[in-house]
Amino acid sequence: MMDWVPIVFVTFKLLVFGTGMFFAIKWHYQKANKDKKKQSAVLRTSGKVAAVFLLSLLVISLFTFGLGRMLGLDLTIP
Structure with missing residues (x-):
């Protein structure tokens, strides 16, 4: 039986970092759109x-x- 803890934590980590990166990029992009330069x-x-x-x-x-x-x-690598 496979240990489920690493799967859950890695999935959670990817979701949290992915969401954070999405909103950070979105915020910077919207901020940049205010000034085209x-x-x-x-x-x-x-x-x-x-x-x-x-x-x-x-x-x-x-x-x-x-x-x-x-x-x-x-x-x-095997």
């Missing part, structure tokens, strides 16, 4: 934030796998 700035900033997030995710992943290999962990 700011719309391109919001989109550019959103792109920069997304790029920084992906870069940091890559760096943290490489660091984690490097540390795991250095400690002798088997990180191969």
